[in-house]
Amino acid sequence: MADKSIKEQSIREQYRTRLNGLTDPKYREFHRRLLPGVEGVLGVRTPELRRLARELLKDGWQAYISQVSDAWREKGQGEDGVYYDEIILWALCVCGGCKTWDTARSYVEEFIPAIDNWASCDLFCSSLKLSSRYKEEVWEFIQPYLLSGSEYELRFGLVMLLNHFAQRAYAKQALAAIDKIRHEGYYVKMAQAWAISVYFVKCQESTMDYLRNSHLDDWTYNKALQKITESCRVDQETKAAIRSMKRPVKTNSAVR
Incomplete structure (x- = not known):
């Protein structure tokens, strides 16, 4: 045919x-x-x-x-x-x-x-x-995705946070939402770390306070620190301080 x-x-x-x-x-x-x-x-x-x-x-x-x-x-x-x-x-x-x-x-x-x-x-x-x-409408829309058990629904919520809500007005709520996520998926953990690094650049004081009290697993926490130190928008003195905050690596903290 x-x-x-x-x-x-x-x-x-x-x-x-x-x-x-x-x-x-x-x-x-x-x-x-x-x-x-x-x-x-x-x-x-x-x-x-x-x-x-x-x-x-x-x-x-x-x-x-x-x-x-x-x-x-x-x-x-x-x-x-x-x-x-x-x-x-x-x-x-x-x-x-x-x-x-x-x-x-x-x-x-x-x-x-x-x-x-x-x-x-x-x-x-x-x-x-x-x-x-449409900040408020989109903020409300992504909240259920930040509570999802699906790897890519969670990543969607996290990447929306870092792209559209990395600003002082949303920092406290966003970092709290990031801190509550518990998922072993690699692409979730990487998005958490990436989001934290973006918030650090945009809202350094509140993000530093968050890092000192976060409940992130060691791998995600250390990856967030690494991403912060890789940023050209963070000065050398701050990078040194961030490196000093690294947690000891545990053998059972592998990511799938």
Whole structure:
């Protein structure tokens, strides 16, 4: 049977064909190494994905999201389902297409279950720029995710904190929420450490007080200190003080 003409193809089929045409084999292999266990990676570079998203935002982004999300629910992500690159394009369409939180909320809720790796999580959170205009609504929205038992729901909440709420008005509440998280997932612990380092740069005094009284496990605590000392926005004297706060490493504190 002959292939469908462009006019006969769904919008997802049209963009799937274009994604295949933009595959960069070297980038695919590089990106696969960064995403162990993630299937269906074509290797389309992020600037190309953003360009395709901008085209969709002119016309068809809602239909694209509907078709990709339906396919993901039916077949999941992978070579025989939805490409990782389609998931990223879906995320970019949500972030660029929704102009109010009332519009965005249902799209965000629908996308979160499709997050199964750090890259799609972090790109989605950093691209959700409308959060800066709807602080209180988004703050309330992410609270249940900070209490979740799911690795990537927790990471979503944490990365939203560090991207959109690393400021004095939210620091105490945010650090308290970070401190309550107990999860052995590597990508949760790394997000906790990363978030603390961002809060340290933005709200040093309150974060230093927090570190002196935190209930973090030793691995996450020490990783947070490491990330703080790696920041070019922390002076050498402060870095020396932070290094002196490192806890002794215990042999039973390994992270899976």
